[in-house]
Amino acid sequence: MASAVAxxxxxxxxxxxxxxxxxxxxxxxxxxxxxxxxxxxxxxxxYGGASVGLMGxxxxxxxxxxxxxWGVLPEGLRxxxxxxxxxxxxxxVPDMATRKARMDELSRxxxxxxxxxxxxxxxxxxxxxxxxxxxxxxxxxxxxxGYFDGLFAWADRAVSEGLLATGPRATLRRVAxxxxxxxxxxx
Ligand code: AMP
Numbered sequence: 001m002a003s004a005v006a007x008x009x010x011x012x013x014x015x016x017x018x019x020x021x022x023x024x025x026x027x028x029x030x031x032x033x034x035x036x037x038x039x040x041x042x043x044x045x046x047y048g049g050a051s052v053g054l055m056g057x058x059x060x061x062x063x064x065x066x067x068x069x070w071g072v073l074p075e076g077l078r079x080x081x082x083x084x085x086x087x088x089x090x091x092x093v094p095d096m097a098t099r100k101a102r103m104d105e106l107s108r109x110x111x112x113x114x115x116x117x118x119x120x121x122x123x124x125x126x127x128x129x130x131x132x133x134x135x136x137x138x139x140x141x142x143x144x145x146g147y148f149d150g151l152f153a154w155a156d157r158a159v160s161e162g163l164l165a166t167g168p169r170a171t172l173r174r175v176a177x178x179x180x181x182x183x184x185x186x187x
Contacts, residue, residue, distance in 0.1 A: 012068060014106045015185055016046040018122040019054040019113035021082075027054055027114045027147075030178075032061035034111065034142060037178045039067025041186065046106045048099070049073030049091070051084035054113055059084055072102045100125055109185025110139040114147045131168050141174035142181040148174055 015038050019031055035058040038045045045062040048055055049071025062069045068088040074096050077083070083090055093099045100122060112123045126139045141148050155172050158164035175181050 012042055012044040013108050013186065014046045014070070015043045015182070016103050016107035016110045017058050017113060018048075018110060018115060018119045019058060020115035020119060021048070021050055021053040021055055022116065023053045024114065028057045030142065030144065031055075031057035031113055032064075034058055034113065034178050034181070035061025035063075035067070035069075036065040037182055038062050039065035041182055043182075043186065044068040044070060044088075044106075046070050046072070046103055048103070048118075049084055049087065050077065050082045052082050054115065056084065058113070059087065063087075070106060072099045072106070074099050104129070104135060104137070107137065109137050111181045111185060112139065112141040114143075120151075127168070127171050130171055138184050138187070139171070139173070140181050140184045142176075142178060143174040144176045 017034065031054040035045055039062045045058065045067060047058060050056060050073065059069050063086060071084055071087045071090045073083050073090060073092055075092055075094055078092055091102065093102055104126065110123065110126050112119060123139060126137065129135050130137065152172065152174070155164060155169055159166060159169050175184065
């Protein structure tokens, strides 16, 4: 029995990335570099499963570096033919809520890249779950050039208005480098 346990393969840690489904020439290298760095750390990229936009870039970066990539895609988006066909695994789930729950299950932390409503929805759902103690997984934005400045200014305003406590404010975090982001989620 002991030898059977010893020969079992350890699962790589899952790192979930939330980012834009839209393309961005400015942030494509950042997304690709993050994907590659996740693979180099021996972790598995978990993400929304699309082949488009920054999502496609982060997946390409991880795959090119020889990493594992697990996508979790809602059925409705697959029928629009944007699912990435070259992934290690692509899970099709019934809806967006199931997708977020599944990405949470598969991951030990979340890295947020520039994005739009979908990215913020996913990020804030994970922060809210952390506050409600449904999980204790870190979320951190990778923000080398101030893309999220306005969001952080809003959070400070919310604290000064007494609408957000300092504890929850502290869970909204950002770092400037890929390696710092991975250090946070793998710590
Ligand atoms: P957004 O920031 O609005 O582009 O939304 C991107 C985030 O929401 C990603 O992290 C995805 O998990 C999810 N998402 C939104 N739109 C799509 C799409 N067309 N294909 C796949 N995932 C999407």
